[in-house]
Amino acid sequence: MEAFWAELRLMQGLLAAFVLSGAIGWERESRNRSAGLRTHILVGVSAALFMVLGESLVNSFAKEDNQVRFDLIGILGAVVSGVSFLGAGAIFSDRHGEGAKGLTTAAGLLATAGIGVACGLHLYVLATGATALFLLTLGVLWRVSEWENGRNGEQQAKSSEQKREGQNG
Template identity: 75%
Template sequence: MENFWAELRLMEGLVIAAVLSGLIGWERERRRRSAGLRTHILVGVSASLFVVLADTLITQFATSSDLVRFDLVGVLGAVVSGVSFLGAGAIFSDRRGGGTQGLTTAAGLLATASVGVACGLHLYVLATGATLLFLFTLAPLSRLVGQVQHAEEEKRDA
């Protein structure tokens, strides 16, 4: 029964990662982007779970043998690599030279993974602060950039 409560305590980071990742995903969902609510929650919770699993392995087995090396930094690198691979799939180039699409989606997935990692490490204040910064970047800053671009177009057309 003690093991059950210990595992339930580990779920805390995953639940908070789901909520914070969901906030980022909801913002993307409202804008009808390809990676929305479900995708961001899956990325954030997965990143958190990988960190929790690595930390649990280190805690349980690190002292049992000098022949086995445990490296939480390696797990973090694997999370970044995996999410970057997903992000690369979200990026498209316009063949007519009109630009690139999906960069914000790819960056959002990486940002969401970092929130999940912070939650897996039980750094909830940091994860919440980062989420708020990401949301500010995605919403108000997006509107500001749109206004500036619109003003520049009007100048050009005048």
């Protein structure tokens, strides 16, 4: 029965990852992005699960055999590599070679994995703070970026109009 309660305590990290990753996924879903609520939750909870499993392996077997080496950093590296590969699939270039699409989605998946890792290590304050910063970046800074792009678009339109008038005049 003690093992049941110990595993239930480990679930805290996964539940925290579920909630925090879901917040980022919800923001992406509300903007109709390709990776939304479910994808971000799966990435965050998976990252947390890998860290919880790694920590459990260290705690269970490290004392039994001095020849066996356990490395949480290696698990962290595997999570980052796996999510980066997933994010690379979300990035594509437009047909004219003028830019890449999906960079924010890929970065969001990596950020969500980081939140999951923090939750898996039971660093809930850090994970919550990082989530708040990521949501600020995706929300408020997105609006600033859109405003700036709109302003630049107006300036480019005026410049093009002046050039046409100069050629016709």
